[in-house]
Amino acid sequence: MNGGKNNDFWTLLGQFFQLYPKQRNISENTVLNWRYTWNIFLSWLFNVKGIIPEKLTIDTVTPQMLMEFLDDMVRDRNWSPQTRNERLSMIRSFYQYAASVEPLYYNKVKELSWIKKAKCVDSSGVIDYIPKEAMTVLLSAPDPTTRLGCRDMFYMSLAYDIAARTAEMTSMKVKDFDPDKKVVTLTGKGRKQRLVPVSCQTIDMYNSYIRSFHHLYDPEAYLFYTIHNGEHTKMSSDTVARFLRIYSDKARKKCPEIPEKIHPHQAFRTSRAMHLLQSDAPLATVALILGHADPITTVKHYAAADTEMKRKLMERASKEMLPDFNDKEAIWKNDKDIIGRLYLGKN
Structure with missing residues (x-):
């Protein structure tokens, strides 16, 4: 499938946040959750996968890549199965919107639909608290x-x-x-x-x-x-x-x-x-x-x-066994809204 121009992704993502909520009458809190999810996802793409923002297209994200992201968040941020499923749906929503604008992207929607939702286990032994x-x-x-x-x-x-x-x-x-x-x-x-x-x-x-x-x-x-x-x-x-x-x-x-x-x-x-x-x-x-x-x-x-x-x-048990990994300072460090900076041109 042809992913189109590199800036198609950012144009569609901008439209998704500006137009889609109005079309679906979606609440402000839901939109905030979407933006939060996409900020985390984009950070992961740039930092972990080394993807350059200008090279990001609709085709860049594969099912395997998205599953790797979700697994990392479950491990590093302690996402519950319910949170994982909600974030997955928020990411899929963008691709569904993109396909509604450009039908060629329906194959990408189909690809991402293969990712199974996590089973929500009995939470009787799980403590729900605020970070x-x-x-x-x-x-x-x-x-x-x-x-x-x-x-x-x-x-x-x-x-x-x-x-x-x-x-x-x-x-x-x-x-x-x-x-x-x-x-x-x-x-x-x-x-x-x-x-x-x-x-x-x-x-x-x-x-x-x-x-x-x-x-x-x-x-x-x-x-x-x-x-x-x-x-x-x-x-x-x-x-x-x-x-x-x-x-x-x-x-x-x-x-x-x-x-x-x-x-x-x-x-x-x-x-x-x-x-x-x-x-x-x-x-x-x-x-x-x-x-x-x-x-x-x-x-x-x-x-x-x-x-x-x-x-x-x-971590304490393996601290002396594992080498240190000092990553370079990310380009989005101290930038609270990656989405706004990249697709709206905020400084």
């Missing part, structure tokens, strides 16, 4: 210069900092936060209490929050509350889920890796536990923070579920 970089974007989403933004940023940061359950957060009293000792008293399952250390950054947020929401200091008042009929009432889990959904939608515009559907437990407690374990925090310490009486519980629910931690162990 560190994405969590940073999410926690920065509220505007602390507003009253509610101050509250929500403090809530989210504290929940993540201490890996608390939603029920533990909403049941917390003002007296349970001790900024001088830098600890919080949490009441967990079975009304068991535990002390959890708090970071200095979170304490700074606490001081600002207290001034705005608890200027009449009442140690027995709920730390987080809502007002109904003029009375302070305990914040509900629905309220937490509601503002988390708002901020996750906002943050996803900057970081598409933030899940479409996000739950407070997943966002804060689970993610914090996984990040601590990935940072080589002692298992016994993480178990104490989570309130697990037996560290085996932590192993079952968290440590045994993270492929990245298993990979680190393998």
Whole structure:
């Protein structure tokens, strides 16, 4: 099949992002995911396969090449079978669009259709959490210069900092936060209490929050509350889920890796536990923070579920055996939007 002129690829890719979403009435978040996927794919083509942007054509990408890319992403970025399948569909969508413009490209669509989707295994033993970089974007989403933004940023940061359950957060009293000792008293399952250390950054947020929401200091008042009929009432889990959904939608515009559907437990407690374990925090310490009486519980629910931690162990074992590979600086380094630079001529 004749792949046409070299710049056909970039012309069609530009049209795909500019016209196709309008034709199909596709949401902005979906388009952001497409761009994110194609940025990663193009980076891989240039860096790993050594393809020169000006030489990239419709025919360049083969089924074998695309499968190699997907396998690398599963290994290096810990893509789940579902994520792999979604990214594959996003790449195929472009070639389907190209074929609708130029029927000669239908053979390429047929070629890529041979790639089988990964089987989505039972996820009961897989922990779904938010990566560190994405969590940073999410926690920065509220505007602390507003009253509610101050509250929500403090809530989210504290929940993540201490890996608390939603029920533990909403049941917390003002007296349970001790900024001088830098600890919080949490009441967990079975009304068991535990002390959890708090970071200095979170304490700074606490001081600002207290001034705005608890200027009449009442140690027995709920730390987080809502007002109904003029009375302070305990914040509900629905309220937490509601503002988390708002901020996750906002943050996803900057970081598409933030899940479409996000739950407070997943966002804060689970993610914090996984990040601590990935940072080589002692298992016994993480178990104490989570309130697990037996560290085996932590192993079952968290440590045994993270492929990245298993990979680190393998890396340590083979570090002295494998040679170093210092790659040259890529041409797209520090360029957040490869697609925009290459097909729209952005500088």
